[in-house]
Amino acid sequence: MRKWIDRGLPIACAICAVACCALLLGIVATILARGLPVLSGEFLSAADGELLGSGGIRYQLFGTVLLVATALAVGAPLALGWALVQAVWVRSQRGRRLLRRTLYAVNAVPSILFGIFGLIVFVKYLDWGKSWLAGGILLGLMIVPTIAVALVERIEALPAKYVRAAAGLGLSKGRIVTSVILPQCWSGGASGALIGLARAAGETAPILFTAAVFSGVTVPHGVVESPVLALPYHIFVLAQDSFDPEAGAHLWGSAFVLLALVLALSLLALPLRLRAAEEAQHG
Amino acid sequence: MADILRMPSAPRPILSARAVSVASAERALLHDVDLDIPEAGVFGIIGPSGAGKSTLLKVFNRLLELETPPLELAGDVRFRGRPVYGAGVDADALRSRVGMLFQQPVVFPASIRRNVLFGVRHVERLSRAGLEERLVEALEGAALWDEVADRLDRPAVELSVGQQQRLCLARTLALRPEVVLMDEPTSALDPRATAAIETLIRRLADVHTIVLVTHDLDQARRLADQVACVCRRDNVGQVIETGCCTELFDNPRCPETMDYLDSRGTDQ
Ligand SMILES: Nc1ncnc2c1ncn2[C@@H]1O[C@H](COP(=O)(O)OP(=O)(O)OP(=O)(O)O)[C@@H](O)[C@H]1O
Numbered sequence: 001m002r003k004w005i006d007r008g009l010p011i012a013c014a015i016c017a018v019a020c021c022a023l024l025l026g027i028v029a030t031i032l033a034r035g036l037p038v039l040s041g042e043f044l045s046a047a048d049g050e051l052l053g054s055g056g057i058r059y060q061l062f063g064t065v066l067l068v069a070t071a072l073a074v075g076a077p078l079a080l081g082w083a084l085v086q087a088v089w090v091r092s093q094r095g096r097r098l099l100r101r102t103l104y105a106v107n108a109v110p111s112i113l114f115g116i117f118g119l120i121v122f123v124k125y126l127d128w129g130k131s132w133l134a135g136g137i138l139l140g141l142m143i144v145p146t147i148a149v150a151l152v153e154r155i156e157a158l159p160a161k162y163v164r165a166a167a168g169l170g171l172s173k174g175r176i177v178t179s180v181i182l183p184q185c186w187s188g189g190a191s192g193a194l195i196g197l198a199r200a201a202g203e204t205a206p207i208l209f210t211a212a213v214f215s216g217v218t219v220p221h222g223v224v225e226s227p228v229l230a231l232p233y234h235i236f237v238l239a240q241d242s243f244d245p246e247a248g249a250h251l252w253g254s255a256f257v258l259l260a261l262v263l264a265l266s267l268l269a270l271p272l273r274l275r276a277a278e279e280a281q282h283g
Numbered sequence: 284m285a286d287i288l289r290m291p292s293a294p295r296p297i298l299s300a301r302a303v304s305v306a307s308a309e310r311a312l313l314h315d316v317d318l319d320i321p322e323a324g325v326f327g328i329i330g331p332s333g334a335g336k337s338t339l340l341k342v343f344n345r346l347l348e349l350e351t352p353p354l355e356l357a358g359d360v361r362f363r364g365r366p367v368y369g370a371g372v373d374a375d376a377l378r379s380r381v382g383m384l385f386q387q388p389v390v391f392p393a394s395i396r397r398n399v400l401f402g403v404r405h406v407e408r409l410s411r412a413g414l415e416e417r418l419v420e421a422l423e424g425a426a427l428w429d430e431v432a433d434r435l436d437r438p439a440v441e442l443s444v445g446q447q448q449r450l451c452l453a454r455t456l457a458l459r460p461e462v463v464l465m466d467e468p469t470s471a472l473d474p475r476a477t478a479a480i481e482t483l484i485r486r487l488a489d490v491h492t493i494v495l496v497t498h499d500l501d502q503a504r505r506l507a508d509q510v511a512c513v514c515r516r517d518n519v520g521q522v523i524e525t526g527c528c529t530e531l532f533d534n535p536r537c538p539e540t541m542d543y544l545d546s547r548g549t550d551q
């Protein structure tokens with residue numbers, strides 16, 4: 001029996017790992033194969049044309065970058081505040097557990113619910129109509145748990161001796177946060193932020209009713225009634241019409257660009273992750 | 284008891300504890316501690332491992348409050364006759380006057396200069412020249428100036444452990460503290476580095492009050508003017524006796540101390 005487990009387990013694990021890799025590679029390869037031929041300087045820099053799936057994706061790309069940047073501006077401070085409250089200011093185990101569970105619960109909220117929430121609050125109640133700001137705020141809220149969890153993990157891994165030594169020198173708690181905790185833990189938050197942003201960049205549901213339209217807009221001037229174009233939404237709409245070969249090509253090109261964007265964000269996070277792991281070992 | 288044993292010449296103590304007890308959620312760590320620490324000189328605290336020596340030390344500068352989960356403290360602690368705990372007491376200001384040196388040196392991932400000025404930069408408002416002056420004063424005070432004068436902007440982690448411990452001392456001295464609490468400051472060091480720190484402790488004791496927790500009875504004999512023995516009775520740390528060195532070492536008054544002295548004697 002034991003022998004079977006010893007032999008079977010690694011084989012089963014290997015099969016799972018290979019299947020996983022194959023699937024992932026399959027997706028990437030498909031997008032590469034179909035998207036790469038479409039890619040050109042013009043595709044990236046031209047605005048979309050009159051016809052469905054003609055022209056380039058300039059404003060889709062712009063809209064996505066705007067949404068992601070707004071999400072960062074909204075999500076990062078909130079996550080920073082949350083992480084500091086959870087890992088520094090709340091000292092009872094019960095309080096910390098409660099905050100951690102809340103964070104995981106928020107993380108588990110389906111993104112379409114964020115979209116509905118935004119529809120009710122921003123579109124209807126505040127009467128913004130569709131607005132890039134609403135989309136950015138929703139995406140920012142959505143990635144708070146990702147950033148906060150990464151930051152909390154880093155802060156909790158920071159050896160207590162540093163905090164003790166700084167407190168022993170008469171530094172106030174606020175000073176300890178700014179001169180001991182953040183300098184040694186920011187990389188954790190930054191890697192969390194990049195991974196969160198990678199996720200935000202690809203989300204369709206939260207911006208579906210709140211921020212994105214398919215065509216007819218460029219750069220927003222203001223907040224109310226100022227939607228943007230966005231890559232994931234663009235792909236979503238094109239996919240519904242993908243029987244049209246022209247639209248299909250556009251679809252794969254957009255998919256490729258979105259994948260590259262998301263991958264780039266995740267890869268940027270990697271050195272920060274490694275740095276964090278290294279510091280934790282030497283700490 | 285402490286009153287009887289106090290040295291006749293001792294004026295008002297700089298630090299005192301009355302009926303101090305510390306407890307965690309599960310159990311009592313220190314019970315009914317009475318202690319008077321006179322100004323200037325070296326006050327030794329000895330006792331077996333886990334007795335509560337570090338805990339007692341942390342009571343005096345309120346580092347106890349940083350423990351997670353929090354510890355419960357009862358009793359009266361005073362610094363220069365004023366309460367250490369209580370509403371309106373600035374714990375951060377207190378900690379800058381009652382400095383602490385830990386068992387393992389804790390250097391921040393920064394340059395030697397930044398490490399020395401780490402506390403004083405935030406606690407006092409000093410000009411650039413004032414900081415520079417304080418840097419030299421602190422490093423000289425910790426007998427480290429000659430060794431690091433030419434590499435003040437190098438990372439502090441490059442120093443040897445003994446140097447790092449003196450760097451930590453310099454960092455504390457930069458705040459011009461009145462008391463320095465030392466928690467087994469030499470137990471991570473080799474004999475030469477230990478000797479360097481011991482010389483320093485004696486020198487600092489002329490103007491500072493040093494409270495020295497040590498495992499090493501010979502060190503206590505060499506350095507301390509007075510000694511308190513913390514032992515574990517009924518699984519709770521208690522200060523069993525205090526007195527001047529020879530008195531306490533030659534005629535230990537409690538079996539715990541005796542056992543402790545004996546066991547130290549045989550394994551050395
Ligand atoms: N924050 C805490 N929560 C619960 N128990 C604690 C806490 N800090 C210390 N203790 C316990 O209190 C007792 C005394 O610890 P302390 O570190 O003061 O001993 P010590 O005399 O300094 O020992 P050593 O010589 O090994 O350093 C130990 O049993 C320890 O497990």
Ligand SMILES: [Mg+2]
Nearest residue numbers: 336337338466
């Ligand atoms: Mg100790």
